[in-house]
Amino acid sequence: MSGIDGLATRLSSYLGTDQVNLVRRAYFYAEQAHDGQRRRSGEAYVTHPLAVASILADMHMDHQSLMAAMLHDVIEDTGVPKEALQAQFGETVAELVDGVSKLTQMDFQSKAEAQAENFQKMAMAMARDIRVILVKLADRLHNMRTLDAMPHDKSRRIAKETLEIYAPIANRLGMHSMYAEFEDLGFKAMYPMRSAHIRQAVKRARGNRKEIVAKIEESIRHCLEREGLQGEVSGREKHLYSIYQKMRGKRKAFNEIMDVYAFRIVVDKVDTCYRVLGAVHNLYKPLPGRFKDYIAIPKANGYQSLHTTLFGMHGVPIEIQIRTHEMEELAKHGIAAHWLYKSSEEDAPRGNHARARQWVKGILELQQRAGNSLEFIESVKIDLFPDEVYVFTPKGRIMELPKGSTAVDFAYAVHTDVGNSCIACRINRRLAPLSQPLQSGCTVEIVTAPGTRPNPAWLNFVVSGKARTHIRHALKQQRRSESVSLGERLLNKVLASFDSQLERVPAERIEQVLGEYRFASLDDLLEDIGLGNRMAYVVARRLLTESGEGGELPTSEGPLAIRGTEGLVLSYAKCCTPIPGDPIIGHLSAGKGMVVHLDSCRNISDIRHNPEKCLPLTWAKDVQGEFNVELRVELEHQRGLIAMLAGTVAMADGNIEKIGMDERDGRTSVVQLIISVHDRVHLARVIKKLRALKGVIRITRAKA
Incomplete structure (x- = not known):
């Protein structure tokens, strides 16, 4: 019995005669289209689509999937357009074939990028019709079974891609027998000796x-x-x-x-x-x-x-x-x-199918948020290998999360807004750190507060792709808005010294300068200034004069005020730890934005008077936040010394961030304290309390 007759006999056990005949028609169409083509093993090419359809028949797939399997290489390999397939076999089959074809074409700079882009296409195709991925998996399975005909380096590359992407997808879709075969065939191609020994x-x-x-x-x-x-x-x-x-x-x-x-x-x-x-x-x-x-x-x-x-x-x-x-x-x-187990309502997705749909929806969401294809695939790979932890919401709903997930992962799994505004969590009704890994069976409750933002430190402990992608996305948005507002303040400050303001610059002139700098919008230019990539006074001169040669800058009308709420684009130098009340200067660092140093900091003594690199700053009256400062305390060695210091700092409303100790000799000790304070007055209050302690010899503030 020829290949198609054998397959038709098997199909007739669960498909109607009309449907079997449609599959036959697709086979003969493919046979004609691939006429004269051979596989690397020497067989006629049509044996491959037939084998792919046969794999799907073992799973009792519907006739449209089988037709798509027969025709899956026609668009790509024989130049038959999608429209011709649509006219012959209907829109659904043509869409499936088109979806599978798109997954096969790859032409990118790097292997990793190729794989990532390919995977993004797969996510898009799966979202339209999940059967696309089933045909693709069957196609890959037959290619893996006939991998011996390939040159060694190519077979290893295909095997690696199978182990990294296709096997996990089969597992994620619950197809265990295909997953096991993918892994064994991939293992044999990647490590022939190890595979043979085992x-x-x-x-x-x-x-x-x-x-x-x-x-x-x-x-x-x-x-x-x-x-x-x-x-x-x-x-x-x-x-x-x-x-x-x-x-x-x-x-x-x-x-x-x-x-x-x-x-x-x-x-x-x-x-x-x-x-x-x-x-x-x-x-x-x-x-x-x-x-x-x-x-x-x-x-x-x-x-x-x-x-x-x-x-x-x-x-x-x-x-x-x-x-x-x-x-x-x-x-x-x-x-x-x-x-195989169709429910009475033809298309009502049942447990498994609904889960797969949910997963694909999640992948698409990741794709829209990810910065680039490599970041996207990193997130998806995490989600493809889940050793699940099952936890409950306070209302008793079960949430599945990858192993090692934390409350932040849980918050993002519930909803993006819950994740973004999360400030604390209760695990089994007790307050717990956000970084604590969750155990199966625990109940997790998230405490949110309006107006809060994701913390960059979360990226160090979250495990799910969704949480990672959304945190990065939120931080990018936050950094952009903060860069734009800082850029605007810097530009307006320079323009003010020319007796002008951004609002007064004619719109045509702004457009002209944006064209010169190749920016699409004014916000992009302001962001670049805020990030320290472009100097505000150079841009100001371009805006005010045609040539940009506006003579020397007049003296500016006072330093820029720091409010402490500038966020990610403003940081405080670790070398000199400035706090409100200290005389300060700003150093514009490309990509980082502005770094605030003490006016007397030795690290910037060479560039202090260079207006392109530094600008004078002052603290705003209503400056907010807590600022770290390092103190060296020399005191006589005594029992309970650390507890005594910690208690005293706490009494003065300070907070110890870090504590270290050097023993100088048997009698005196030197303790390094990093404490957070509001300003110089607060620091003076803390130092005064520490000086009053018995045995304290000297207190100095560490500066570069």
Whole structure:
């Protein structure tokens, strides 16, 4: 029986005659289009689309997916336009084929960028129709099965991409059998020697274990019969790549991994699953803490099953999975099983399908927020490898988060605005640090405050791609608005010294200068000034005179006032730690904005009088915030010294940020304190309190 006839016979078991004939038509169309083309292995090209359709047929996919599989290379390889396919096979099939074709074309500068751009296309295509990715996965699977015909370097590149992107996607969509095959084929192509060694070792181990496996299987069967429960018991094999990863990642010996015996029990309905669980727990003692109920709380990819680990005969650990037939299909084929178990309403997305849609929606949201394709793929890779943690909202809704997630990840998972305005959290009704990793089963409540902004320090501990992307996005927006407002103040200050103001500069002149500097809007120019990339007085001269040669700058009318609320574009130098009340000077640093130094700071003594680099500053009357300052305290050595200092600083409303100690000799000690104060008056109050302590010899403020 020729290839298409064999496939048609298989399809007739679950598709109508008309639908099977449509798939046949697509096959003959592809055969004609690819006429004369050969694969690298020498076979006629049409064997590839046929094999891809066959993989989808194993999953009982619908006829449109199968037609798209037959035609998936037609647009790209044979020059047949999308419109021709649309006329022949309808819009849906043409869209699917177009979606798959777009995922295949790659031409970029760097490999990483190519992969990232490709992935973005995939996200867009998946959002339109999730079947695009299923056809693409089947296409990739057949290419992986025939990888031997490829040159070594190319096959390694394809295998790496499969392990990094396609295998995790299959896993995320719950398609376990495809995921396992991707990993094993990728492993074999990437590390042929390691793969062969592990395969040999597994073969030997299986031979030695046959007897024990048979005994355990027999005792489980008898146990179910005694309880009058129906269930199919089968041994479960670990796939090679997962063995390799456990050996490598968890530093386990091969024997340790193989000494665990794994079984699966498939039953008719959910109720029976729990009854079987009770029966096997009576047969062998369960291991505490190793029971997981994925039926009540399914995994993020829709996987459902009961997992338990038992102490078997002679103390060998036995892992058991208990699930229904439908769960078994879902575990094997994941989202593809949605077509297998169609609900009565034709397109109502069921659990698994709805989850996949939700995930794709999340990916699209990430893509809109990410700065570039590489940042996007970094976020997606984090979300593709989730070892989930399940936590509850205060109202009892379950949220799935990647392992190691913190309350900030949770806040962004609830809603972007909740994340952006989050200030504190309660874990199980107790206040906890935002950076504390969440454990499964805890209830998390987020405390928000209007007008707050994400903290850049959050990027050090968040794990989910969504949180990372949204924090970066918010910080970019915040930095931009702060740069624009600082740029405007700097420019107006210089213009004021020419007796002018930005509002008084004619619009045509501004447009002309923007054209010269190649900026689309005035805000872009102001942002550049605020970030210290462009000098305000050079721009002022260009705005006021045609040539930009406006003679020397007149003396400015007073220094620029610092309010302390300028945000990310204004920072205080670590070398001299200026605080309100100190005489200060501003250094414009490209990309960073303005750095505030003490007027007497040695680090800027060379450029102090250069108007292009520095400008005089003063503190505004209503300056806000807390400022760090370093003190050196010399005092006689005594017990409880640190507690005494900390108590005294606290009494003066100061706050110790850091404390360090150098013992000079047996009698005197030098303590370095970094404390936060409001201004010089506050600092003087703190120093006065410290001086009053018994045994204090000298207090000095550390400056560069």
